[in-house]
Amino acid sequence: MAAFKPMPDFALGPDVPESGFVVTELGGGAYGVTEGMVNTMFLETTNGVVLVDAPPHLGGERLLAAIESVTDKPLTHLIYSHAHADHIGAAHQLDRSGLQIIAHEMTGRFIEEAHDERRPLPNVTFTGRRETLDIDGTRFVMDYTGDWHMPGNLFIHVPERKLLTAIDSFTPKNPPFFRLVFSAHVPAYFKAMDQMLEYDFETVVTGHMALYGTPEDVATNREYINDLRRSATGALQTVDLQEAAAAADVPGNNKQAELKVWMDAVVARAAELMPAWDKRIGGTDIFLTDNLNAVAWSVAND
Ligand SMILES: [Zn+2]
Numbered sequence: 001m002a003a004f005k006p007m008p009d010f011a012l013g014p015d016v017p018e019s020g021f022v023v024t025e026l027g028g029g030a031y032g033v034t035e036g037m038v039n040t041m042f043l044e045t046t047n048g049v050v051l052v053d054a055p056p057h058l059g060g061e062r063l064l065a066a067i068e069s070v071t072d073k074p075l076t077h078l079i080y081s082h083a084h085a086d087h088i089g090a091a092h093q094l095d096r097s098g099l100q101i102i103a104h105e106m107t108g109r110f111i112e113e114a115h116d117e118r119r120p121l122p123n124v125t126f127t128g129r130r131e132t133l134d135i136d137g138t139r140f141v142m143d144y145t146g147d148w149h150m151p152g153n154l155f156i157h158v159p160e161r162k163l164l165t166a167i168d169s170f171t172p173k174n175p176p177f178f179r180l181v182f183s184a185h186v187p188a189y190f191k192a193m194d195q196m197l198e199y200d201f202e203t204v205v206t207g208h209m210a211l212y213g214t215p216e217d218v219a220t221n222r223e224y225i226n227d228l229r230r231s232a233t234g235a236l237q238t239v240d241l242q243e244a245a246a247a248a249d250v251p252g253n254n255k256q257a258e259l260k261v262w263m264d265a266v267v268a269r270a271a272e273l274m275p276a277w278d279k280r281i282g283g284t285d286i287f288l289t290d291n292l293n294a295v296a297w298s299v300a301n302d
Pocket residue numbers: 082084087149168
């Protein structure tokens with residue numbers, strides 16, 4: 001078993017107190033909330049509160065306690081960033097009388113297919129690339145620019161508060177989780193970093209761990225994944241399938257095993273080609289082979 005190093009302090013957020021959550025002011029009446037593993041945001045409007053997602057790690061009770069710790073206004077709107085249960089699976093625990101649940105139409109479709117009572121269907125959906133909603137005097141711009149994480153995934157921009165929400169895009173000061181956060185389409189994932197940097201924002205909420213990001217963090221993630229791509233490309237050019245198969249004694253009739261040992265060798269070579277990143281992001285070793293596997297297959301096939 002691989003032994004993992006402790007995370008460096010710069011890659012960690014605040015400690016979580018006994019209450020089980022930390023609320024962080026993001027400016028302009030917006031707040032981040034986390035229990036350490038997932039995070040999301042809520043925003044106070046003139047008459048109520050808009051919440052993005054309802055992650056089960058936090059749970060309905062703690063989400064409401066977090067909101068009540070800063071305002072006694074009621075929760076009026078819930079925006080689903082995308083359909084995944086680890087981000088919206090506590091939505092059923094919220095009081096839904098009068099609650100507007102907003103999502104892209106694709107997200108509604110995925111939830112419908114999942115037959116999951118924890119994820120109530122949205123009651124306001126939209127199609128296409130952009131939807132702008134004025135919610136009690138605050139403008140929310142919701143963009144579906146491509147399947148960088150999964151179909152229906154949104155960038156949620158609150159321009160007047162210089163706030164961006166891009167759940168499951170990356171983790172500030174950390175490498176992306178497994179296989180570029182399980183990106184449905186790796187080229188779209190690379191493009192998403194450029195798209196994020198086109199918005200006017202100071203803070204970005206990205207959905208995991210306890211840190212919130214800045215445009216600089218987006219640029220750092222872009223630089224890191226470009227290094228992954230450069231290394232994977234170099235490895236693909238130098239690692240030979242037949243040689244890799246012979247070195248691993250793969251039986252001549254087992255083509256799938258050949259492919260497997262070849263890609264494992266590509267990933268191992270690419271890992272050697274990666275420059276050192278541990279001064280800038282913490283835990284580079286954790287997901288390196290998973291991320292290189294996703295990038296290498298994408299370079300080979302997309
Ligand atoms: Zn997700």
